[in-house]
Amino acid sequence: TVLRNVLVPLIYDNETPKDERRQKAEKALASVGLERERWHHLSNQLSGGQMQRVAIARALINEPDLILADEPTGNLDSKTGDIVLETFKKLNQEKGHTIILITHERYVAEHADRIIEIKDGRIVADKSGGNEKGMKEK
Structure with a gap:
């Protein structure tokens, strides 16, 4: 799903609790304007612009x-x-x-x-x- 995709950079983050990692992913998705109802879709169910916003959210999750x-x-x-x-x-x-x-x-x-x-x-x-x-x- 989109949410899992955004969480990929945090796979090896064993120090941050799972709920907090999920909150970070949700915050990143919200910051790029991706509608909440899309967060549980698969990438092949998204438009090109939505996929780009998911990629941006994934890049933002570690707050660079x-x-x-x-x-x-x-x-x-x-x-x-x-x-x-x-x-x-x-x-x-x-x-x-x-x-x-x-x-x-x-x-x-x-x-x-x-x-x-x-x-x-x-x-x-x-x-x-x-x-x-x-x-x-x-």
């Missing part, structure tokens, strides 16, 4: 300061991609997470406060200031 996201919108339609980008924006602005997002899509990159362009393994541009939808800098 830094989130690395490689093409998080690559296989999504534009509406669902916008939902994922809004989730990252919320995590950055409300929770203070630093997000490094790798993308080939200019539209996706423009959501950031800083854009570093790499071509042939070299940095060719380092720009500040995405658009008004940008994320805050820590």
Whole structure:
């Protein structure tokens, strides 16, 4: 189920009680906006955007300061991609997470406060200031 999927990073956490681990998973799922009725579904019963949000929740369960996201919108339609980008924006602005997002899509990159362009393994541009939808800098 979705809930078990999010709990995977805590498999070897024998110090945290089971109920507390479950609460952490529920908190992570709620923070990415996944509807509670989906928490007991299997992954093949979810949309692409819902699966991406489950992956983000799984990454958040250990409360990292830094989130690395490689093409998080690559296989999504534009509406669902916008939902994922809004989730990252919320995590950055409300929770203070630093997000490094790798993308080939200019539209996706423009959501950031800083854009570093790499071509042939070299940095060719380092720009500040995405658009008004940008994320805050820590």
